[in-house]
Amino acid sequence: MTTDQEPQSNDAPDLICLGAIAGAYGVRGEVRLKSFCAEPEAIADYTPLTSEDGRQSYAVTLTRPIKNGFAARxxxxxxxxxxxxxxxxxxxxxxxxxxxxxxxxxxHADLIGLTVVDTGGTELGKVRAVMDHGAGDLLEIAAPGASATVLLPFTREAVPTVDLDARRIVADPPEGLF
Structure with missing residues (x-):
């Protein structure tokens, strides 16, 4: 139900994080690049990419796939x-x-910060993060006044409605989750 983009920058809301540099790859200036795109190699389609503040621009060239990402120049x-x-x-x-x-x-960036309500309209919290641990996406929800967060499966059964215009999600969580 989601595409694997990381949260967007708070400083520049029109920017979406598509990847991150994880350090050097070898000794000749290549970088180890992690892609957050649903199709990882698609990150090259959006070059040039920018820093979070938009001041630096990077023409990324993928050189080869490596474990957990790509080598890039x-x-x-x-x-x-x-x-x-x-x-x-x-x-x-x-x-x-x-x-x-x-x-x-x-x-993912569009879901973070949305208010989550149950099917009766009672506020359950706000989406703090979207996680994907391989078996499907989970919404991390921070309940009002609580220090702990709740993980809600991001499935049609548990989340029947996402209304981006109203900035809210209607959830039907499993019994006892909240």
């Missing part, structure tokens, strides 16, 4: 030290360059 990065200095850099693309999604799919 960035212009001006020639040494292992320069590549390592970029570790942790998150890469963003403008929202308007991303494809429109079918009605039953959502970018």
């Amino acid at each position: 960035l212009p001006g990065v020639e040494t292992k030290e320069e590549a390592d200095a970029l570790k942790g850099l998150r890469l963003f693309a403008p929202r308007d360059r991303l494809p429109a999604l079918p009605d039953d799919e959502f970018y």
Whole structure:
């Protein structure tokens, strides 16, 4: 039901995080790139990517798939030290360059911050994060006044309605979850 984009930047809401640099790959300036796209290699389709503040631009060239991502080249990065200095850099693309999604799919960034109500209209909390541990997406919901969060399966049964325009989700959680 979702596409694997990370949360969007709070500073630049028109940017969506598509990947991150995990450090150097080898000694010749290649970086280890993690893609958050549903089709990981699609990250190259959105180049140039920018830093979170939009001030730096990076023309990313994928060189080969590696474990947990890709080896990639960035212009001006020639040494292992320069590549390592970029570790942790998150890469963003403008929202308007991303494809429109079918009605039953959502970018993770669009779900974060939505108010979650039950089928009777009682507020259950706000979506803090969207997680995917392989068996399907989970919404991490922060309940009002509670320090702990609740993980709600992001399935049609548990989440029958997502209304992005109203910024709310109607949930029918399993008994005893909240």
